[in-house]
Amino acid sequence: MRHSVFAGGKRLRPVLAMQAAFTIAGALPAGIARLGAALAEIMREGPARSRQLEALSRLDRLMALPDGGAPSSHAARAVLETIQTRRGPAASS
Numbered sequence: 001m002r003h004s005v006f007a008g009g010k011r012l013r014p015v016l017a018m019q020a021a022f023t024i025a026g027a028l029p030a031g032i033a034r035l036g037a038a039l040a041e042i043m044r045e046g047p048a049r050s051r052q053l054e055a056l057s058r059l060d061r062l063m064a065l066p067d068g069g070a071p072s073s074h075a076a077r078a079v080l081e082t083i084q085t086r087r088g089p090a091a092s093s
Helices: 002-006 009-025 032-043 047-063 071-087
Strands: none
Touching: 009 032, 032 047
């Protein structure tokens, strides 16, 4: 715990979340050690993290829309427009 507190924020939150789970449940959830081991490879600097960051960068470029907007913004706008259409003009005032 001491290392996590003094090593910086990116290590603190996962340790606090695990400690909270342990405190509430009395034990860590089943499989958490395997999950932690799998995530450790992309959490620390190294080849696995570099590959993940490059893949995410490519994904951002692939998902870029012509107007520069994020796909999530377009999706949210479409949902809101659908809701507004179904409610009709009277609901907007």
